[in-house]
Amino acid sequence: MKKIEIIPLEGIDFEEGISIRFGQTIPEIKAVLGDPTAEEPHQLYYDHLEFRLDFDKNGELEFVEIQGPFSRHLAPQIYHVNPFAIEADDLVKLLTEKNDGRIDDSEKPYCYCFLENSVGVWREFVEDDIRATIDELKDNGEYEESKDWIEQDLEKAKFFWTVGIGNKNYYHTIL
Incomplete structure (x- = not known):
């Protein structure tokens, strides 16, 4: 499994020393990660890495979504825990502590957006x-x-x- 560190407000780091940062362009990311599995306007999908990258109107990276909960290819970490190996309530507690500010929990228990550190979590059912x-x-x-x-x-x-x-x-x- 490929280890990655999810770094709120910055991007992601791979164990091999590769970094993806907000503000990078599509060509810059393709130069590092190679061609995506699929591509749409303003989005790159890397199925073998179990994530999607979204780009703003200027073509700069603005969002990364990591897929779970039972990852086959990635071992992600955020704040030193695997977000897909910690039960939902415990992850919400951890992210609340790290957020230090407002939380949009209008769709709880399915979705939470931690506004200060720009982290969001989602699930379809509970x-x-x-x-x-x-x-x-x-x-x-x-x-x-x-x-x-x-x-x-x-x-x-x-x-x-x-x-x-x-x-x-x-x-x-x-x-």
């Missing part, structure tokens, strides 16, 4: 959602045929699925 689905499946006699995937979803619901970092004030501009 454990209560899956437990409700399990109850519904049991009531309909469909639980046993769905047991494998629903149990996987229950485990997945304990963690956030993406961690995004943006340049200074990134989350202020999207509110």
Whole structure:
């Protein structure tokens, strides 16, 4: 697994000594990381690195989104912990302490944006959602045929699925 350090307000560092920083251009990043898996206007996707890079209207890097929670290629670290190996509530506590300021929690428990350090976390569902689905499946006699995937979803619901970092004030501009 490739180790990376997620550095809020700066970018990401790879264990090989490669750094990606906010403000870098698409050609500069391609020169370091090579061609992306996919490319759209203002976005580069590196599936083998499990992240997406977004660029502003000037073509400068403004946002990085790391995919999780069960990474196959990356071992990310933010504030010295793997954000996909720490349960969601504990990650929110850590990010709250490090943020030292306002938090947009209007979509909690699914999404939190830490405005001062431009970190965001997201997940599609939480454990209560899956437990409700399990109850519904049991009531309909469909639980046993769905047991494998629903149990996987229950485990997945304990963690956030993406961690995004943006340049200074990134989350202020999207509110």
